[in-house]
Amino acid sequence: MTNSKGRFGIHGGQYIPETLMNAVNELEEAYEFYKKDEAFNKELSELFNEYAGRPSRLYYAEKMTKDLGGAKIYLKREDLNHTGAHKINNVLGQALLAKKMGKTRLIAETGAGQHGVATATAAALMGMECVVFMGEEDTKRQALNVYRMRLLGAEVIPVTSGTATLKDAVSEAMREWTTRIDDTHYCLGSVMGPHPFPTIVRDFQAVISKEIKEQILEKEGRLPDAVIACVGGGSNAIGTFYNFIEDKEVALIGCEAAGRGIDTFETAATVNTGSVGIFHGMKSYFCQDKYGQIAPVYSISAGLDYPGVGPEHANLHDMGRAQYVPVTDDEAVDAFEYLAKTEGIIPAIESAHAVAYAKKLAPTMDKDKIIVITISGRGDKDCAAIARYRGENIYE
Amino acid sequence: MSKIREAFLNKKAFIPFITCGDPDLDTTKKAILQMVANGADLIELGIPFSDPTAEGPVIQGANIRALAGGVTTDIIFDFVKDLRKEVTIPMVFMTYANVVFSYGAEKFISTCKEIGIDGIILPDLPFEEKEEFLPLCKQYDVDLISLIAPTSENRIAMIAKEADGFIYLVSSLGVTGTRSEIKTDLASIVKVIRENTDVPCAIGFGISTPEQAKKMADIADGAIVGSAIIKILEQYKTEAPEHIGAYVKSMKDAIR
Numbered sequence: 001m002t003n004s005k006g007r008f009g010i011h012g013g014q015y016i017p018e019t020l021m022n023a024v025n026e027l028e029e030a031y032e033f034y035k036k037d038e039a040f041n042k043e044l045s046e047l048f049n050e051y052a053g054r055p056s057r058l059y060y061a062e063k064m065t066k067d068l069g070g071a072k073i074y075l076k077r078e079d080l081n082h083t084g085a086h087k088i089n090n091v092l093g094q095a096l097l098a099k100k101m102g103k104t105r106l107i108a109e110t111g112a113g114q115h116g117v118a119t120a121t122a123a124a125l126m127g128m129e130c131v132v133f134m135g136e137e138d139t140k141r142q143a144l145n146v147y148r149m150r151l152l153g154a155e156v157i158p159v160t161s162g163t164a165t166l167k168d169a170v171s172e173a174m175r176e177w178t179t180r181i182d183d184t185h186y187c188l189g190s191v192m193g194p195h196p197f198p199t200i201v202r203d204f205q206a207v208i209s210k211e212i213k214e215q216i217l218e219k220e221g222r223l224p225d226a227v228i229a230c231v232g233g234g235s236n237a238i239g240t241f242y243n244f245i246e247d248k249e250v251a252l253i254g255c256e257a258a259g260r261g262i263d264t265f266e267t268a269a270t271v272n273t274g275s276v277g278i279f280h281g282m283k284s285y286f287c288q289d290k291y292g293q294i295a296p297v298y299s300i301s302a303g304l305d306y307p308g309v310g311p312e313h314a315n316l317h318d319m320g321r322a323q324y325v326p327v328t329d330d331e332a333v334d335a336f337e338y339l340a341k342t343e344g345i346i347p348a349i350e351s352a353h354a355v356a357y358a359k360k361l362a363p364t365m366d367k368d369k370i371i372v373i374t375i376s377g378r379g380d381k382d383c384a385a386i387a388r389y390r391g392e393n394i395y396e
Numbered sequence: 397m398s399k400i401r402e403a404f405l406n407k408k409a410f411i412p413f414i415t416c417g418d419p420d421l422d423t424t425k426k427a428i429l430q431m432v433a434n435g436a437d438l439i440e441l442g443i444p445f446s447d448p449t450a451e452g453p454v455i456q457g458a459n460i461r462a463l464a465g466g467v468t469t470d471i472i473f474d475f476v477k478d479l480r481k482e483v484t485i486p487m488v489f490m491t492y493a494n495v496v497f498s499y500g501a502e503k504f505i506s507t508c509k510e511i512g513i514d515g516i517i518l519p520d521l522p523f524e525e526k527e528e529f530l531p532l533c534k535q536y537d538v539d540l541i542s543l544i545a546p547t548s549e550n551r552i553a554m555i556a557k558e559a560d561g562f563i564y565l566v567s568s569l570g571v572t573g574t575r576s577e578i579k580t581d582l583a584s585i586v587k588v589i590r591e592n593t594d595v596p597c598a599i600g601f602g603i604s605t606p607e608q609a610k611k612m613a614d615i616a617d618g619a620i621v622g623s624a625i626i627k628i629l630e631q632y633k634t635e636a637p638e639h640i641g642a643y644v645k646s647m648k649d650a651i652r
Contacts, residue, residue, distance in 0.1 A: 003524040015493050015520045017450050018555075019545040019566060161456060162447060171449045178450070179570035181547060278493040278520070278528075279447065291469050292498025293446040 006195020009318050011311035014194040016281045019178045027185075028196040030101045035203065040100065047092045048207065051125070052082045054089075056208075058215035058372070064342050064362075071225065071365035073358060076212055076374040078236060079347060085377030086208060086236040087118035091187060093204035095122035098185035105129040105184045109173040111138055111166035111232065112303035112350065113145025114377055115189030120154035122187075130154035133172045135165040138302045145381055163296045166232075166306045170280055190233025191310035194281030198310050205239030212372055213243050220370060226251040226361065229374040230353040231324060232268070232304035234313045236376035241322060251323065253361075254313060255353040257299035258326035268297035270309040271317050271324035279307075284314040300329040300389065303350040303377075331356040333389055336379060348377035349386065398539050399514045400486045400561040403438035404596035408651045409562075409618030410435060410609070411598055412625055412644055413490060415442035415458035417467030421475050423634045427625075430641030432483055435648030438562075439483070440517065440620065443472055443491035450519035452573030454623040457630065469499050473507050480512040488515035488541060488561070496529060505532045515539035515561045523555050533560075544589065544597075545569075546580040556592035563589060563597040565616060573623050575602030582615050606650030613651035621647060 005028075006012045014024060034040040048054040057077040065073045078086035095106060106123050108130070110116030116132040123130035132149055136158040139146050149156050162168035170193070177186040191198045191205070209227070216224055227244055229237035231254035244250040256269040267273055270285045277286040279294060287295040287307040299305045309324075316322035332349055335356035340346045347355055351374070358373045365371070379386075387394040403409045412431045416424050428439060444462035448455065476487070489508065496504045496518065508516065515538060521528065526540060533540040539561030544552055546569055556563060565585060567578045582599060589597050599612040600620030609619040628643060629636045 003527065005524065014522060014524055016522060017519050017545070017566075018522050018543045018551075019547050019569060021522050021524070021545075021551065022547050022549060161453075167447065171447050174449050175452075175571045181569065275498075278497050280449070281520070283497075286494075288494070288498060290498065292492075292494040292496075293463065294494075 006199060008312045008315035011282065011284045011314040012195055012198060013283050014281060015278050015283065016194045017178055023177070023181045024194055024196065026101070030097060031196055031200050034097055034100055040096065044093055044096055047096065048089070052088045052092060053080060054207065055211045056080050058212060058219065060219070061343050067342055068359060068362040070363040070367065071369035071371045072367070073362055074216065074224070074370065074372045075345065076208060076240065076372055078208065079351070079375045079378035083114070083118045083121050084380070085114040085118065085348065086205060086239060087115045087189060088121065089207055089239070090189065090201045090204040090235060091115070091118040091122045094185065094187045094200065095126050095128065098187070099126055099128070101185065103183055103185040106187045107131045107133070107173055107176055107184055108187045108189060109166065109169035110134045110189065111169065111305060112301065112348070112381065113138070113142040113149070114303060116154070116156070117145055117148050117152070119187050120149040120152035123154060124152045131176070132156050133159050133169040133176065135163070135169050136160050137164040138166065141302050141385060142381060166302065167294065190235040191238045191312060192233040192280060192282060192308060198282065198312055201235055202238045202242060202312060205235050206242040208236065208239035208374060209241060209243035212240065216370070216372065223247055223250050224370040224372045225365065226253055227372045227374070228253045228255065228354045228358050230255045230304060230350045230376060231309060231313060232257065232306045232350065233308070234310040236374055238310060238312055240374040241316070245321060252316065252321060253357065254322055254324045255327045255357045256324055257301055257304035257353060258328045259298040259300070261328055262326045266298040268299040268305050268307065269326040270307060271313070272326045282311045284311045285309050300332065301349045301353065303348070304353065325357055327353040327356045333386055335359055336382070336386055345375065346379035347375045348379045349382040351376045352379070398561050400438065400488070400539055401596065403486050404562065404617050407437070408613040409437035409596070409598055410644065410648045410651055411438045411440055411618055411620040412436050413440040413442060413620065413622035414625060415444055415455065415462050416472045416475060417444065417462035417465050418458040418626070418629055419461050419633055420465055421467065423637060425479060426637035427640045428479065428483060430637045431644045432485060434641045434645040436485065436644055437618065438486045438488065440488055440490045441476065443469060443489055443495055445492040445495055448492060450571055452571040452623065454626050455572050458626045469495060473511055476513060477511040486514040487512065488517055489513055490517040493518050493521045493528065501529055501532050505529065505536050505538055508538045509536040513538060515541050517541040517564060519543060523551065544585065552585060552588045553592045556589045556595070559593055559595045561595065563595055564620065565597050565599045567599050567601045567603065567612070572601055574604040578602050578608065586616050606646050609647045610650045619651060
């Protein structure tokens with residue numbers, strides 16, 4: 001690939017319409033400039049610390065550790081960030097970058113609504129216009145987040161095409177961007193899409209592993225044996241992994257949404273069930289049929305309900321550096337309830353996928369081992385849906 | 397000279413688009429024969445994709461209907477092979493990169509050659525990524541069509557210099573779909589293209605009326621029409637071919 005940019009092994013690239021090429025090139029140039037710009041970084045640090053509440057805590061989950069009887073468990077509390085999820089890290093970075101580029105309007109896709117809320121928040125803070133595309137199915141599953149976005153001044157456009165979920169919201173946001181580029185930045189919410197998005201989003205989320213490293217060295221004087229995070233597109237996972245990639249002794253574990261199981265069609269476990277393809281601007285793993293038609297995927301979690309995965313994850317998988325494990329709806333819901341009862345922390349149903357795998361892994365490890373689980377978001381948004389899953393007829 | 401160039405020889409080309417299998421292949425075939433009989437110079441055959449990100453609602457609808465009807469890449473290859481017995485004008489496929497990639501690029505492109513497909517248009521394969529398929533396209537003598545957009549600016553010369561077959565000039569920002577007015581300064585884009593290549597250039601996106609087609613053909617070497625034809629299919633379904641024939645005639649007459 002002589003001209004191709006943004007490759008992670010064979011994955012990544014820029015498979016987008018010509019109409020968008022100058023827009024992504026302009027974004028890449030701006031990012032290359034501002035990432036080294038002292039004033040930009042100072043402003044972003046201030047936003048992270050003063051506005052979003054960073055650094056997020058690394059909390060020793062003592063009760064959970066004792067209950068599981070194996071490895072020592074720490075929780076990286078991204079749920080305590082302003083807006084309740086890791087999404088704000090990326091959004092503050094991109095919104096500030098967009099503003100420096102002279103853009104006055106942000107568009108975004110959202111699944112569970114966390115990225116949409118974060119984008120609407122940053123737009124409100126920075127005085128920018130904001131339009132969020134959300135699958136119609138998800139606007140029903142996450143009605144409260146739709147209200148939050150509108151409250152923050154954003155316009156929410158329900159997407160009815162395709163399966164009316166996250167994948168279709170991404171497609172629609174891309175279509176909108178080709179229509180209006182001059183004043184508009186597409187604030188992509190995960191480590192996916194065409195270059196430079198997977199790199200930009202990763203860099204802004206890498207603060208998670210940077211802090212974990214500092215915090216665990218301070219608390220334990222050594223690196224963890226495993227870091228665990230849920231993976232949809234993969235932004236909180238790459239944030240959790242990034243500063244440990246070179247530390248080969250740290251296992252990197254991504255938890256995919258298996259939905260009703262990886263042996264069923266109702267799954268969103270891309271690495272476990274997918275194959276290499278080209279979609280949404282990138283080469284990576286996708287759930288698809290043999291003719292390359294993208295599969296309708298399913299997960300209880302709107303945020304993990306995506307048929308692809310970021311290209312850097314695809315490459316970490318190919319290299320064997322990270323491991324991607326499937327976690328079912330049932331296991332995630334059990335873990336959602338478990339963490340609430342054991343630690344008094346209600347995780348997002350997305351993050352509960354990581355908790356579920358840690359519950360299986362920790363007891364198999366010695367007590368002197370250390371696991372860090374990233375709690376990517378808080379679970380308030382999911383309470384009504386989980387109640388319904390358990391047969392209680394609660395609506396928000 | 398590539399067969400596609402013949403479509404532009406001493407004339408302005410009219411290039412209709414149709415999605416294979418919308419609503420069924422029998423209708424597609426009848427529509428194509430009507431297009432040919434009424435003066436189409438080159439035909440763009442869509443292979444449906446589940447998530448066509450460069451399309452507006454009209455062509456998205458055609459993709460959904462075609463897939464729901466059960467067409468696959470293999471079925472379309474057989475269809476084209478059969479169609480080639482009756483149709484001699486150049487034909488190109490329009491689809492998405494994943495359809496080619498997932499089929500196996502070499503198997504896809506060599507089959508194109510075998511069944512008489514002269515080129516491939518992939519709206520999600522920009523200049524920077526064309527190495528994905530270009531060596532195979534060259535090997536099997538199938539033109540990989542380059543697209544140029546209103547936002548291409550400094551990229552026009554680079555793209556035009558390496559273009560094969562014809563250049564697909566996208567008339568406006570946004571996705572496919574009819575537009576009441578096309579405001580882009582296409583003449584100055586065409587001027588830069590002509591300075592860099594003798595490959596013909598056809599304009600598409602947003603064209604639906606004979607007046608628009610005439611205007612575009614005056615600026616460039618041809619006009620491409622998609623959504624307006626799909627709308628006729630939407631309205632008349634299996635009865636559409638005859639109406640498509642009349643429409644193609646009105647468009648071709650306008651640019652003669």
